[in-house]
Amino acid sequence: MQVNSTPQLSNCADWHSHLYEPVFDLDRDDVIARAKAVGITRFCCDASKESDWIDIENLYKQYGKTTIRPGFGIHPWFSGATQPGWQDRLISKLDQYSDAVVAEIGIDWIRRAYVPFDVQTKTFLEQMEIARDLNRSVTIHCVRAWDKALALFKDFGRFSPEMTFHSFSGSIHDAQWLMLHYNAFFSFGVEIQTGKKESLVQTYKFLLDGAPQTIRFESDSPYMPLIKGTRNEPANIKIPSL
Numbered sequence: 001m002q003v004n005s006t007p008q009l010s011n012c013a014d015w016h017s018h019l020y021e022p023v024f025d026l027d028r029d030d031v032i033a034r035a036k037a038v039g040i041t042r043f044c045c046d047a048s049k050e051s052d053w054i055d056i057e058n059l060y061k062q063y064g065k066t067t068i069r070p071g072f073g074i075h076p077w078f079s080g081a082t083q084p085g086w087q088d089r090l091i092s093k094l095d096q097y098s099d100a101v102v103a104e105i106g107i108d109w110i111r112r113a114y115v116p117f118d119v120q121t122k123t124f125l126e127q128m129e130i131a132r133d134l135n136r137s138v139t140i141h142c143v144r145a146w147d148k149a150l151a152l153f154k155d156f157g158r159f160s161p162e163m164t165f166h167s168f169s170g171s172i173h174d175a176q177w178l179m180l181h182y183n184a185f186f187s188f189g190v191e192i193q194t195g196k197k198e199s200l201v202q203t204y205k206f207l208l209d210g211a212p213q214t215i216r217f218e219s220d221s222p223y224m225p226l227i228k229g230t231r232n233e234p235a236n237i238k239i240p241s242l
Helices: 028-037 053-062 076-081 087-094 117-134 146-156 173-183 191-194 198-210
Strands: 012-017 040-046 066-073 100-109 138-143 162-165 184-190 215-217
Touching: 012 028, 012 184, 012 215, 028 040, 040 053, 040 100, 040 146, 053 066, 066 087, 066 215, 076 100, 076 117, 087 117, 100 117, 117 138, 138 146, 173 184, 173 198, 184 198, 191 198, 198 215
Parallel strands: 012 040, 040 066, 066 100, 100 138, 138 162, 162 184, 184 215
Antiparallel strands: none
16 A cells, blocks of 8 residues: 555544644644645544643634634543543533534553553443533544444444544444444544555555545544654644555
């Protein structure tokens, strides 16, 4: 698989980023300008922990709703460190911003040694319930737990808003099941650009051939750079060319 050297993007979103991180404090305007120069005009800024919410809120106020889409939530890595009442505070924050989504939420099997999986699952499902009650879209993190995620969804039942699966790493079967039962979208990051993971490439090709409208792209900035040790940014998003 080859990647176009110049992104062919127009009025597109970076569907998952962390532009509120301090590493962008000195040149955030330039980072956003570089992204807009290649056609990425909106940035989905998704929280990892409750303390991120105020930073995302400030970005939203500074750059406006046409540039920043806020995501308020608790990442599975931080689900063991929540403070009492976080659910009510999340609902309050979502009530303040009608265009906010519940993000970044999910489960991570690799991280279970640090955050017990039952704690991750409980926090995830509580946030899914909040999103369902408020009719808000979600951005979902799932690592090495697709069988467990599908089982959770089967028990959870109906969910009408959009589900965006950040840095999607599931199989074709996983994607088929999710599209059949939910309003599912699949966001691809740096891994699809390298073309090194054959199973991911096959899933991407399957979606490209049969459901291209479900494909989204993300940077996960400042994380997941193509070159280790460097800072990633939204302008690095490129559409794979098969």
